[in-house]
Amino acid sequence: MKFLAILERALQLLGAQVELPRLEVDLNRKLYFFLLAATAELCPSELLAPAQEMCNQPDPDDQSRASREQKRPDFQWIYRDRYEADPYRSSKQFVVECKRLGAPPRPDWVLNVNYVEHGIWRFTDATWAYAKRFQSGAMVGYWQSMDADDVLNEVNLAARTRQIPEIVLPKGGWKVASVTRLEHLFPRSFPTSPFRLDHFWADLRGKGAG
Numbered sequence: 001m002k003f004l005a006i007l008e009r010a011l012q013l014l015g016a017q018v019e020l021p022r023l024e025v026d027l028n029r030k031l032y033f034f035l036l037a038a039t040a041e042l043c044p045s046e047l048l049a050p051a052q053e054m055c056n057q058p059d060p061d062d063q064s065r066a067s068r069e070q071k072r073p074d075f076q077w078i079y080r081d082r083y084e085a086d087p088y089r090s091s092k093q094f095v096v097e098c099k100r101l102g103a104p105p106r107p108d109w110v111l112n113v114n115y116v117e118h119g120i121w122r123f124t125d126a127t128w129a130y131a132k133r134f135q136s137g138a139m140v141g142y143w144q145s146m147d148a149d150d151v152l153n154e155v156n157l158a159a160r161t162r163q164i165p166e167i168v169l170p171k172g173g174w175k176v177a178s179v180t181r182l183e184h185l186f187p188r189s190f191p192t193s194p195f196r197l198d199h200f201w202a203d204l205r206g207k208g209a210g
Contacts, residue, residue, distance in 0.1 A: 002043055003077050003094045004198055007138060009038035011179045011202040019208040024100050027142050027204075028052065028074055031098070035075070050075045050096075059132055060088040061191075068129040071122070074098045074140075095131040096138045097122060101155070101201065102145035112154035115141060121162060123197055124188050135192050141201035148174045148201075152182075167199060177203050 013034040014020070014027070021027055035050045053072045058065070075096040084090040099119040104110045119139055122128035131137040143151065156166040168183045182199040 001094070001136070002046070004138065005042055006035060006038045007096060007140070008179055008181065008200055009042055010034040011140065011200055013037060015178065015202050015204060015207070017207060020204055022144070022208070024098060024142065027100075028098055031140070032075070048077055048079055050077055054078075056128075056130065056132070057091055057093055059129075060086075061133075066129075067127055068132065071128050071130070073122075073130050089133070093131065093134065094137065095123075095134075096140060097130065098140040098142065101141040101143045101151050102205075111144075112151055113158045115139075115155050116158035116162060116164065120159065120164060120184075120197065123195060124162075124164065124186065126190055129190060131195070133191055136196040136198065139197055139199045141199060143201045143203050143205065145205055148176075148180070148203075151201075175203070179203070 010031055011034075014031055017030075020030070029052075032050065032052050039046050039049065052075055054076050056068045056071050056073065057078065058069055073095045075098070077094040079092055080090050081092050082090070084092075097119050099115045100111045101115060102111055123130045123137055141151075152167065152169060159166055165184070165186045170181065170183060174180050180201045180203070182201065184197040184199060185194050186197070187193045188195050
């Protein structure tokens with residue numbers, strides 16, 4: 001999917017910066033512009049642009065306004081599928097959620113647990129229902145500190161607590177000082193299930209984001 005290629009390239013551009021902010025909201029703002037740059041580089045004729053912090057779109061299966069419509073994923077690409085027979089279902093969304101990874105900045109804010117509780121969980125909890133009706137989405141991990149294996153172990157421990165299958169590291173291993181793509185497939189209680197979540201962990205260690 002072209003959105004995944006654009007996302008990975010944008011994260012490579014982000015990681016190439018000498019210094020970066022620490023907070024997620026500031027990193028997301030920088031990533032937004034790199035997404036535009038990556039689109040121009042990889043898909044120069046592409047007319048779709050990512051939208052930042054746009055609410056979940058209404059779903060035709062909901063009879064009235066659902067609570068999920070108040071939730072705002074970090075990024076979405078929204079497009080109209082001209083081949084969809086039902087016009088009510090012709091709006092398609094590709095959803096991306098971003099979270100920091102690494103050592104906790106304070107005892108009550110554990111980044112690697114938050115990656116699950118405030119990230120992955122939003123794709124499986126019906127209250128949030130990110131990417132409802134769609135087969136896939138993506139997570140961005142701003143990897144700011146710690147060894148990669150330790151981060152993955154902590155994330156997977158939090159995932160098991162939520163009875164979410166573990167994230168699988170690809171055979172190629174970690175891409176230090178670059179972007180590692182990890183694989184994830186899990187069931188959901190609402191369509192579409194099972195759901196594929198691609199994880200892109202950008203190594204930002206030593207970029208002033210520690």
